[in-house]
Amino acid sequence: MKKALITGITGQDGSYLAELLLSKGYQVHGIVLRSEIEDPERAMARLSGVEREIVLHVGSIESYPSLHSIIERVAPDECYHLAASSFVSYSFDEEFSVFNTNIGGTHNVLSALKNAAPQCHFYFAGSSELFGRARTSPQNEDTPFNPRSAYGITKVTGYFLTSNYRENYGMYACTGIAFNHESPRRGYEYVTRKIAHGVAQIKLGLLDKLVLGNLDAVRDWGYAPDYVKAMWQMLQQPEPRDFVLATGVGHTIREFCELAFARLGLDYREHVVFDEKFYRPDEAVPLIGDASRARAELHWQPRVEFAELVALMVDADLARLSSGK
Numbered sequence: 001m002k003k004a005l006i007t008g009i010t011g012q013d014g015s016y017l018a019e020l021l022l023s024k025g026y027q028v029h030g031i032v033l034r035s036e037i038e039d040p041e042r043a044m045a046r047l048s049g050v051e052r053e054i055v056l057h058v059g060s061i062e063s064y065p066s067l068h069s070i071i072e073r074v075a076p077d078e079c080y081h082l083a084a085s086s087f088v089s090y091s092f093d094e095e096f097s098v099f100n101t102n103i104g105g106t107h108n109v110l111s112a113l114k115n116a117a118p119q120c121h122f123y124f125a126g127s128s129e130l131f132g133r134a135r136t137s138p139q140n141e142d143t144p145f146n147p148r149s150a151y152g153i154t155k156v157t158g159y160f161l162t163s164n165y166r167e168n169y170g171m172y173a174c175t176g177i178a179f180n181h182e183s184p185r186r187g188y189e190y191v192t193r194k195i196a197h198g199v200a201q202i203k204l205g206l207l208d209k210l211v212l213g214n215l216d217a218v219r220d221w222g223y224a225p226d227y228v229k230a231m232w233q234m235l236q237q238p239e240p241r242d243f244v245l246a247t248g249v250g251h252t253i254r255e256f257c258e259l260a261f262a263r264l265g266l267d268y269r270e271h272v273v274f275d276e277k278f279y280r281p282d283e284a285v286p287l288i289g290d291a292s293r294a295r296a297e298l299h300w301q302p303r304v305e306f307a308e309l310v311a312l313m314v315d316a317d318l319a320r321l322s323s324g325k
Helices: 012-023 034-038 064-074 088-093 095-116 150-169 191-203 224-234 253-263 292-298 306-322
Strands: 003-007 027-032 055-058 078-081 121-125 173-178 210-212 243-245 272-274
Touching: 003 012, 003 064, 012 027, 012 224, 027 034, 027 064, 034 055, 055 064, 064 095, 078 095, 095 121, 095 150, 121 150, 121 224, 150 173, 173 224, 191 210, 191 253, 191 306, 224 243, 224 292, 243 292, 253 306
Parallel strands: 003 027, 003 078, 027 055, 078 121, 121 173, 173 243, 210 272
Antiparallel strands: none
């Protein structure tokens, strides 16, 4: 039985990945903070369906000794490093914390694997934020990085740490440059979940107005379970290689609003108001991914299209709120 270790297992991607690996017969281990163990109702909610089937270890990616100890005990065949301070806007305000967690944490995981489980296949969760203010669109594996946020800078550093451990130590280590991927498990601080949850609240009379920023900002949005499948596929290849994971189609926040409100028979123009504090300027060149390599080599194709994704998120929030949860 293969053993997998997931950092960030309590997050959106971590929870879907745990479910996928269990379905494939893996023994799944996850690293969680002590604060998460002490507040399971909130912090562990995404794992509620599989909590009894996985093994959780209290530790922190910021602590090399705890990581080394966990990796030595588990001896994983695969390690998926998903844990990070991942909210882009937050990273502008808390740069030092984001740098310490994301850069130091990735370095700690790689170093602990090199010393305690050097044969382990390692996946690093990259991001479209590596490209930042890109000069060409769509972006692929050869597009130059040009990050414009503290979060993006940490992801670029993680990318190069991963490639250096692959090249210098012969480790099976690769990066998935994943563009935005959403689901009903997305955090409420992200605009897609903010919209889906807000629409459900408005439909139920719990909210009147939804406050947003730039409705014309463009993103390449996919469905998170599709993306975690690609993560797994990457670690099954004969040789480690980096891949862009994306739908290749851009949509505006306005389009997301239109579909989300229409799903419940509402008109977004009657409920959405603008607040400049949420405003992020348009990119001169939109962040849209070219996943041709993943399609050709992994035979990976996103399954859930944009309109279906919006409907899934709105329906899930409406059902949850209607049940009183």
